[in-house]
Amino acid sequence: VLTCTIVKINNEVLITVLTDISCQVATERRLRQTDSWLDAIYTIVNDFAVLGLTKQGVINSWSPSAERLTGYTESEAIGETLRRFCNLPDVDVDVFDEHLTFAREEGWHSRDYLCQHKSGHTFFAQTMIAVLREEDDEFSGYTVVCRDITERKVSSDNLANLLTKDHLTGAVNRAHFFNLAEKEFARANRYGQSISIIMLDADHFKQVNDSWGHPMGDEVLKSIVKIAEGVLRPGDTIARFGGEEFAVMLPKSNGLEASVVAERLRSSIEASSVSSAGGEIKITVSIGCASMSESRSTLKQLLVCADAALYHAKSKGRNCIVDIDDF
Template identity: 90%
Template sequence: MSSVELTNDSIESEYEALISFMYLSPVGLVRTDPGGKIDMLNPMATQLLMPLVKSIGLENLFETLASVAPELRNLVTSFREPCGSICVNHRIHVSSAADGGIVLACTIVKVNDEVLITVLTDISCQVATERRLRQTDSWLDAIYTIVNDFAVLGLTEQGVINSWSPSAERLTGYTESEAIGETLGRFYSLSALEVDVLKEQLTFAREEGWHSRDYSCQHKSGHNFFAQTMIAVLRDEDDKFSGYTVVFRDITERKVSSDNLANLLTKDHLTGAINRAHFFNLAEKEFARASRYEHSISIIMLDADHFKHVNDSWGHPIGDEVLKSIAKIAEGVLRPGDTIARFGGEEFVVMLPKSNSLEASVIAERLRSSIEASSVDAGGEEIRITVSIGCASMSQSRSTLKELLISADSALYHAKSKGRNCVVDIDDC
């Protein structure tokens, strides 16, 4: 075979490869002369251009696109370079959003003075997404700058504030320079025992995608307000976790109304301690938290000593005063994270989160001695009050609320059998 034949075979092979590439390409490819006359196009280009084809047929690219992109012919004629890109990803809006929102990206390359290659790509979905993002940006911008009772901020992966907004400054009183680098704890009114709720909120948000919770907050000026906080997870283009977006909402007025209703549903009407039903609701959540973070929980059961004698001797109204006095003293002794509930009659139960056996015994003794030092006025006569207390702490053999309550009740029985007005830990029985 001669070298000429080899050369011809090579050219033919390259030409076939080019034709194959054009016809299999996922984008529209059109070859024209500088005036737009088409001499080659692939099936995808035909598909993209057919909605624009008039009665003259698909012969000239610029004429076909004249109704939606008349500027293309001018772009070509004004391009003076011998070769190069005339336009790159020039957007052609074939139809409006109301009519389907078809948008093409057009790139025209001048190969030489005789040949132009045009690449057409359908970017309708991309443009629709951009439109939605612009709408979202407008919505967020309104929250950032206009709405008074909302605040939006951003957190790093570690929960540190990295973006602030004018609405956040209005709601909290803190400027951007004062807020950046802080945590949400800067605004929450939390006790030392409640610090972990910040970590919990971020953990729940990561696991569920978002998490919402109400908090008591403090404005920079010192006044308190209630805020509903929603934390949503942010992800980057590769769907990797990259931080959080936080939306604060002032719900003070709603909170006051809902708290009034909640008090009716969750608190004992006589003593102000929470009722038995609500205690079990709270305890279920606290045990889930303890299990997640491997914290201990202790339960104290206490019973007013000789309460029947009080009722029989001074009447039920004085007995009611005794119960109210016990609850009030307990509230003064217990820590902010502790919970006291009226379990029934003259019996109360106290839940002590993050407390081991020793810590529970110390709190129980402080509670017993404080009640012993108090009295109730019974028409000029001072009635001395004492209580018997049983304690139990979470362990391998007492890992459920039911087991802990049974153990604390058993310890209370031993305290009564020892003569009352004392504290007994179930581990010492």
Template identity: 55%
Template sequence: MSAPNTDKNDLESEYEALLSFMYLSPVGIVRSDKSGFVDMMNPLAAQLLMPLVRGGSIENIFDSLASVAPELRNLVASFEAERGPVCENHRVFVTPAKDDAVVLACSIIKVNADVLMMVLTDISRQVAAERRARQTESWLAGIYTGVNDFAFFTLDAQGCIDSWNPSVERLTGFGEVEVIGHMLSRFYANDEIVLHRLPEHIALTRDDGWHVEEFWCETKAGRRYWGQVLISVLREEDGEISGYSVVLRDITERKVHSDNLARLLTTDHLTGVTNRAHFFEIAESEVARAERHARALSLVMLDADHFKRINDTAGHQAGDEVLRRIAGEAKALLRRSDIVARLGGEEFVLLLPSTSASEAMVVAERLRVAVEQALIETAVGQLKATISLGVASLGDENQTLQDLLAAADHALYDAKQAGRNCVRCAIAEPEDVSLSVSEEGNTVPT
């Protein structure tokens, strides 16, 4: 007659053991229903997610992660099996991608029709180590694979070619008299000749001892190829720089194979623009570049006005078409050197190198008008949409990427408060002047 009590005690012991495992586990564990509503979470998971909730509670795990990993909800929704792993070690950049970024590895398991288990692991140190390894080993890692040809030559201290050998002609088609005394731009494709590129090559090489960059090149006969250039410092016995050694490689074949993979890893699945994680990697580099060379840099944050209303009245597919059209209009307006990225939801960001605040205002206003005038084709018919935009530029008050994002976000908030479908610009000056763009496109103080 004691068996039932024994069974009950065994179940209670197992439950207590499960709770102990949950709370003492070295990884974050979250249990939720298929819609993401949480019913159990261990302390480590709450700690790892704290930067996202800013003191608030975590009720829906997908909502909490929407700003950094909006794709997780779609991954779960598109997983058709009754049970099994939805994703394994999917990387989530909780804070911007840089050396001290917070990065989580997220694995989701569908236990049954309505129960999900999410495992979160802090892999920030691993990601930082991988980034450093890529920076220092990228040249060596690819030198034995995907190489069609290479050329070796040297530059003098001013950056002019001062030596030649047959490998140069074999790769580029140019003879000795056609390259000696010229700059590296001799080998660039015409659309890659940017005035600041060569000085930056040399400056970065002087700072670090070596520098690697990739861009389109063109042979004497007009054949385009994807070139990778490694520049390293040559020094005299007293340590003074006497010149530079250069290895130019044709890595076109490798680029063709890597582009597809890179596109998957760096682009937003819905709109095709740069994704959040890759944007932060690019933006950190652009901020450092602008500061090093004292160049302007501006950032525009924007989002779709009344987007929830569009989803609620026309459906999520129509909302997706609106986001795709906004991204398309932005890409059509921007230069090759500019970046448009989706930060999450209906929020986008434009990164505009060598662009002042006033110039960025013009770009933002053109985009606002283009979106306002667009007729967006959806399954429920044509829609119209508008956007609000906030502009910020690098300066004394905005010295870091985080400063820029915060200033642009504040300007975007001002645009929303002003009635939406407008542009606001926060200028980092002592007077803290805020500017807006009138309907005629003129910059006016507010």
């Protein structure tokens, strides 16, 4: 492909310049094809949504695919943040800020969220946030690609439960507790937050098994976990450490807040009972608490201190709470 440029020098002289622009034309054609291809993807693909964010994380562009995935129109979405479409517990309200931070540091970052369609139904979305930069490498915002992974998530969650849950009580197992704690401690150190650990042990549990039988002992352990799940916040974790001993992790909680939660656990379990053919089974628990401080900054240190506090609670007569800072 040639372009012809004619320049008049004077009344008698003209200069003709021929330029080969084949490469430029081919490039422009490819770009137009790419734009058309992307437009088709944004419009046609059903389980992907593409949108844009400002540097502050506010939605500034919305595609037909995003409307199809979420049910929200462009006018309803522009000016909102991604929190608008997700079911996040209060403890996780800063998770999007953390997601954006990781994206800026790494170039892109991906996480899974439980989202809510405008109609009310929920779905799992894999959300990849990538940094946008101008030609001069100046940071200008983010591109977000969301994908509906509900079917895959449900299948993988069933497998995850087998690998991460205690098969009897449904509490987190010991190994997964340490995996979760590693992430929570990294987050706490990053944002200057506190974490508290509660160690909980069923009192005289051997007598329960001896008097009522092991199957009823199992029901008692299940009831402890069920009661704890009703007391704890969505972001808290209860794990079965072994036998009748449980560990509870409380992110963003100081010593006073941990003691309040511990007392709610103790009193709720004391007030409960488990029905059996021979009557009602009553159970109490002893609890030890420890929170992060300058001398207790690692999970191992917190667990050791909470366990020591639990030992003191048992030595005081059981059915009570002891904080490591109380002795």
